[in-house]
Amino acid sequence: MTFSAPAPQSHNTPSPDILVHAARLSYGGDLLFDHLDARFPGGRCTCLLGPSGVGKSSLLRLIAGLAPPGAGGEVIGGDGAPVTGRVAWMGQTEPLMPWLSARGNVAIGPRLRGEGGYDAASRRADALLTRVGLAGRERDRPATLSGGMRQRVALARTLFEDRPFVLMDEPFSALDAITRFALQEEAARHLAGRTVLLVTHDPLEALRLGHVVHVMAGRPAILGAPITPPGDPPRDLKDARLLALQGELLDRLAHAAAAA
DSSP, X not given: OOOSOOOOOOTTSOOOOEEEEEEEEEETTEEEEEEEEEEEOTTSEEEEEOOTTSSHHHHHHHHXXXXXOOTTOEEEETTSSXXXXXXXXXXXXXXXXXXXXXXXXXXXXXXXXTOOOHHHHHHHHHHHHHXXXXXXXXXXXXXXXXHHHHHHHHHHHHHHHTOSEEEEESTTTTSOHHHHHHHHHHHHHHTTTSEEEEEOSOXXXXXXHOSEEEEXXXXXXXXXXXXXXXXXXXXXXXXXXXXXXXXXXXXXXXXXXXXX
């Protein structure tokens, strides 16, 4: 999660594209990307799948500015402004401060930035906790909340930061099926209009949430041809069209694993 001051974001205007140009990144002596070019469409959710170690999380780190894009590489918004400083991050095990309440964890960004306005931030945090189904739990500390509730707090914190770009690294994988399904729906609804990159190992999650789905494969890695599920997320998993696309996606993942 990042806590630099957020840029203003209109809820009526979709967020810009994310453009990656000529990115090059090595990790542990292995070349993950070499002159990688990619465009992630603005106001849409792009899901990334692929074998473990192919570079999915590293790509998110590069986009967030936590890893350099290499000599001649660039990550920029479709509006021409840098992506760095306009990103919210939600991970698989988003850390919460154990000594703070749910409200305090959601509104921690302004405190760390020394912005003041604590009363207004608290009211906004409470409203977001209500939106994610935690009304009445605002004063509770993380130790008293279930794993699913803590992830709801993490989602509320992501929404609180009000960033145009949201990077999600397997944010629901540690949850039970029912909680995972519910949080997928909340994330799709509340992040509509943002430019979202979601890393997942679950093909059905990708097909349910993504406007665009890519499989990353190879060394150095490239993005496979996009799959565009029909309709808007969150989609009905009983839709026969999604089940057919799941077969295609599994085939691509099998080929990617064989090439790893």
